[in-house]
Amino acid sequence: MSQHNIQVTVNGRLHTATVEGRLTLSDFLRVEAGYTGVHIGCEHGVCGACTVIVDGQAVRSCLMLAVQADGSSITTVEGLTAPDGTLHPVQQALRDEHALQCGFCTPGVVMTLAALTSGASKPAARTLLDALSGHVCRCTGYQGIRRAAIKLAGEPGAKK
Amino acid sequence: MKPAPFDYVAPDTIEDACKHLTEAGGGATVLAGGQTLMPLLALRLSQPFILVDINRIAALKGVSRTDGGTRVGPMTRQNEIIANSTLAAALPLLVTATRHVGHWQTRNRGTIGGSIALGEPAAELPATAIALGARVEARSARGTREIAAADLYIGPYSTALQPDELITAIRFPEWPAGTLPLFREVAQRPGDFALVGLTGAVTVEDGRISRAGIAWFGMGPTPVRASQLEKALLGQRVAGLDVQALAELAIAETAPFDDHHATAEYRRTVGRRIFARTVSEQLQPRNAT
Numbered sequence: 001m002s003q004h005n006i007q008v009t010v011n012g013r014l015h016t017a018t019v020e021g022r023l024t025l026s027d028f029l030r031v032e033a034g035y036t037g038v039h040i041g042c043e044h045g046v047c048g049a050c051t052v053i054v055d056g057q058a059v060r061s062c063l064m065l066a067v068q069a070d071g072s073s074i075t076t077v078e079g080l081t082a083p084d085g086t087l088h089p090v091q092q093a094l095r096d097e098h099a100l101q102c103g104f105c106t107p108g109v110v111m112t113l114a115a116l117t118s119g120a121s122k123p124a125a126r127t128l129l130d131a132l133s134g135h136v137c138r139c140t141g142y143q144g145i146r147r148a149a150i151k152l153a154g155e156p157g158a159k160k
Numbered sequence: 161m162k163p164a165p166f167d168y169v170a171p172d173t174i175e176d177a178c179k180h181l182t183e184a185g186g187g188a189t190v191l192a193g194g195q196t197l198m199p200l201l202a203l204r205l206s207q208p209f210i211l212v213d214i215n216r217i218a219a220l221k222g223v224s225r226t227d228g229g230t231r232v233g234p235m236t237r238q239n240e241i242i243a244n245s246t247l248a249a250a251l252p253l254l255v256t257a258t259r260h261v262g263h264w265q266t267r268n269r270g271t272i273g274g275s276i277a278l279g280e281p282a283a284e285l286p287a288t289a290i291a292l293g294a295r296v297e298a299r300s301a302r303g304t305r306e307i308a309a310a311d312l313y314i315g316p317y318s319t320a321l322q323p324d325e326l327i328t329a330i331r332f333p334e335w336p337a338g339t340l341p342l343f344r345e346v347a348q349r350p351g352d353f354a355l356v357g358l359t360g361a362v363t364v365e366d367g368r369i370s371r372a373g374i375a376w377f378g379m380g381p382t383p384v385r386a387s388q389l390e391k392a393l394l395g396q397r398v399a400g401l402d403v404q405a406l407a408e409l410a411i412a413e414t415a416p417f418d419d420h421h422a423t424a425e426y427r428r429t430v431g432r433r434i435f436a437r438t439v440s441e442q443l444q445p446r447n448a449t
């Protein structure tokens with residue numbers, strides 16, 4: 001069972017660690033590095049709660065090994081809020097639309113929407129809603145999350 | 161942390177990867193995008209001694225035009241396939257099918273080669289490779305060989321690839337301009353594996369079908385090529401196709417089974433209907449005469 005030295009930048013901070021090959025990125029972020037905003041629901045790629053941004057791409061962190069993230073730059077939900085506590089536009093939209101109840105699925109949803117809306121031009125509502133299919137929410141019935149996504153989209157009024 | 165312990169290597173070259181696979185003598189598993197393998201590891205359905213991660217091998221990535229076709233590197237991510245303009249022009253069916261693979265988040269890592277090597281019978285890409293007449297280049301320390309996608313699948317998750325072989329390219333033949341993609345899948349939720357799926361390319365010249373490649377997924381222990389249908393379509397006028405009669409032929413070679421999602425009979429019924437609907441909606445309106 002091999003051990004590996006890794007260097008990962010998380011929310012701008014460099015972390016170095018020695019990890020077992022089988023350690024998932026989600027466990028590394030949550031247990032070893034302390035980013036408990038990375039929620040682990042299913043641990044096998046179904047629920048989307050563990051979504052983080054790795055080198056600009058939203059990915060499920062339970063479907064990557066920590067050793068694979070060596071050298072990369074990662075953003076978790078902790079990295080979105082401004083130091084003074086101002087919410088990221090995605091967080092604000094979800095809050096405005098009452099898009100969470102227990103909040104377990106929320107960090108994953110936030111990271112997906114943040115990754116998709118980070119560019120200069122805002123994607124179509126359709127694109128955001130399609131990407132939400134990668135998240136399971138057991139509480140809200142999704143309508144608030146959908147409203148928040150439509151609000152964040154570039155094209156107004158797209159309903160479906 | 162749920163996977164059983166394993167050694168992990170991440171070679172930079174195809175040669176090194178092949179060396180690791182040979183040395184492991186069947187105890188190695190190749191890690192591509194990981195979007196299916198990681199769940200299998202977490203559930204301990206897969207317990208390799210050594211995981212050979214091919215994500216660092218640059219030679220396995222990218223899309224290029226070759227004489228007579230298009231070469232797709234197996235480590236090309238599914239979202240890269242969707243965004244690729246060469247593929248949009250040369251192989252629109254591949255782009256359409258890839259849009260249905262998993263979710264946007266999993267397509268950011270999932271690869272075409274991983275999906276084709278895994279051979280999930282209800283997955284979009286193995287069947288689409290068969291429909292398009294793709295050939296898979298497999299390399300090992302013993303040499304390189306090509307396998308037609310149609311000959312690759314033996315059973316669920318079981319392929320003709322040997323344990324020491326690595327897919328190093330997927331080669332698609334040229335399909336002429338005027339080729340139309342046919343694609344439809346029925347799944348319980350978007351992003352799920354299909355209950356039943358149809359994928360195909362049909363070339364129409366002067367209103368007549370000159371070439372057809374069509375395959376099913378979710379309709380048996382492997383993806384299934386509809387070769388009887390392909391033959392029957394050749395030379396036919398698109399406008400005059402008797403889709404109801406052809407629907408029976410279309411599913412003739414399938415071998416669907418009962419599982420907790422649907423019965424075999426349900427799958428056959430849906431198969432006939434989506435064939436008829438797909439031809440009448442995606443093929444005939446563009447060839448009205």
Ligand code: FES
Binds near residue numbers: 041061
């Ligand atoms: S914990 Fe990663 S997708 Fe559910």
Ligand code: FES
Binds near residue numbers: 102103104136139
């Ligand atoms: S708010 Fe509870 S799971 Fe989504």
